[in-house]
Amino acid sequence: MVEITGNRLSYLGCGSVATNDRDALAARLLAIHDGLMRILDEFRPDEAAVEATFVSKDARATLKLGQARGIAMVVPARAGVPVARIRAEPHKEKHRRRRARRQGTSADDDRRAAAESRAEFR
Numbered sequence: 001m002v003e004i005t006g007n008r009l010s011y012l013g014c015g016s017v018a019t020n021d022r023d024a025l026a027a028r029l030l031a032i033h034d035g036l037m038r039i040l041d042e043f044r045p046d047e048a049a050v051e052a053t054f055v056s057k058d059a060r061a062t063l064k065l066g067q068a069r070g071i072a073m074v075v076p077a078r079a080g081v082p083v084a085r086i087r088a089e090p091h092k093e094k095h096r097r098r099r100a101r102r103q104g105t106s107a108d109d110d111r112r113a114a115a116e117s118r119a120e121f122r
Contacts (some may be wrong), residue, residue, distance in 0.1 A: 001043050036075040048076040049084040
C-alpha cells in the first residue's frame with residue numbers, strides 16, 4: 001500500500017491474505033474476499049490494481065488463480081474503488097523464456113499457447 005502526494009510515494013504497508021489449502025475452494029475464495037474487505041476498511045484506498053494472470057501449463061492452477069483474481073477485482077469495484085489491471089512483472093517473462101529454452105520451445109510458442117488459453121475463457 002502506497003500513498004501518493006504529488007510526485008512522492010510513501011510506503012504505508014504490505015501483507016497477504018492467508019487461506020487454508022485444506023479448505024474447499026469456495027471457503028478459500030471467501031477468505032480472500034474477507035481479507036480484502038478488511039484492507040479496504042482499514043486503508044480506504046482511492047484506487048486498486050490487480051496484476052495480469054501469469055498463465056502456466058497447469059490449467060487447474062491457472063483457473064484457481066483466475067478465480068482469486070476475480071475476487072481481487074470485485075471487492076474494490078463493489079466498494080466504488082477503480083481497479084486497474086497491470087502487466088505481469090518482467091521477471092515472470094524472464095522465467096517463461098528460461099522454461100521455454102529448457103523444453104526446447106520458444107517463449108513465443110509459450111505466449112501464444114497462453115493467449116489461446118485465455119481466449120477460450122472470454
